[in-house]
Amino acid sequence: MRLGAAILGSLPAIVREEMNAAERAAQAALREAGTGLRDDLRQHVADAGLGKLSRAWAVRVYRGSSPLSGAAFVYVKGRSAAKAMWAFENGAIIRATHGRYLAIPTGFNMRGGRRGGKMIYRPQDLRDTFVQRSKKGNLLLFARVAHAQRQVKGRVRDLAFVEKQMLGSGRVRRTEAILQAGAVPMFLLVPQITIKKRLNVGRVVPFWEDRLPELLVQHWEAANGR
Numbered sequence: 247m248r249l250g251a252a253i254l255g256s257l258p259a260i261v262r263e264e265m266n267a268a269e270r271a272a273q274a275a276l277r278e279a280g281t282g283l284r285d286d287l288r289q290h291v292a293d294a295g296l297g298k299l300s301r302a303w304a305v306r307v308y309r310g311s312s313p314l315s316g317a318a319f320v321y322v323k324g325r326s327a328a329k330a331m332w333a334f335e336n337g338a339i340i341r342a343t344h345g346r347y348l349a350i351p352t353g354f355n356m357r358g359g360r361r362g363g364k365m366i367y368r369p370q371d372l373r374d375t376f377v378q379r380s381k382k383g384n385l386l387l388f389a390r391v392a393h394a395q396r397q398v399k400g401r402v403r404d405l406a407f408v409e410k411q412m413l414g415s416g417r418v419r420r421t422e423a424i425l426q427a428g429a430v431p432m433f434l435l436v437p438q439i440t441i442k443k444r445l446n447v448g449r450v451v452p453f454w455e456d457r458l459p460e461l462l463v464q465h466w467e468a469a470n471g472r
Contacts (some may be wrong), residue, residue, distance in 0.1 A: 276317065280319070347385070
């Protein structure tokens with residue numbers, strides 16, 4: 247009795263198809279692992295109370311010179327975001343460089359009056375200002391308030407402005423208090439600030455490194471219809 251075996255079809259074509267499947271599997275595995283790592287890093291930063299900074303994490307997937315090579319590059323977009331991420335990862339002391347103080351905007355100088363909003367004015371944008379210590383000893387940069395009136399639904403309403411920015415959000419009592427004060431603190435002045443360590447990026451990475459071989463097998467089997 248004789249046994250025989252034969253390969254039907256073109257061997258080079260079969261090998262080429264298998265290599266193409268391997269390349270597709272490698273790219274898919276890298277994309278899934280890279281995206282998963284990016285999303286976990288975003289969540290890690292958000293959990294640390296740095297919500298907006300979390301969106302700076304991004305991912306790119308690169309092809310390699312061979313089918314099973316390549317890389318998923320997870321990185322921080324933007325130089326400023328990268329510096330901030332480093333500071334919260336390692337802790338840092340930030341000192342004034344071109345002046346005696348760092349100017350930290352207060353709620354009066356933030357869009358919507360909310361902490362974490364966009365700053366409206368830089369110190370050099372303000373014309374009528376003065377510096378004074380608060381009762382707690384903090385050094386504050388005040389801006390004088392301008393008074394204006396506007397007719398709303400047949401009534402004359404008082405408005406408070408710093409430069410072109412209306413204060414008090416149109417609320418009567420808050421506007422009255424601002425006008426009575428005559429000035430509002432726009433910046434807290436400090437010689438330096440200490441940023442405490444709040445992130446541990448290295449703790450997030452190993453999970454996706456360990457999953458990559460498993461993902462490669464899954465995508466290779468899917469590419470071959472198994």
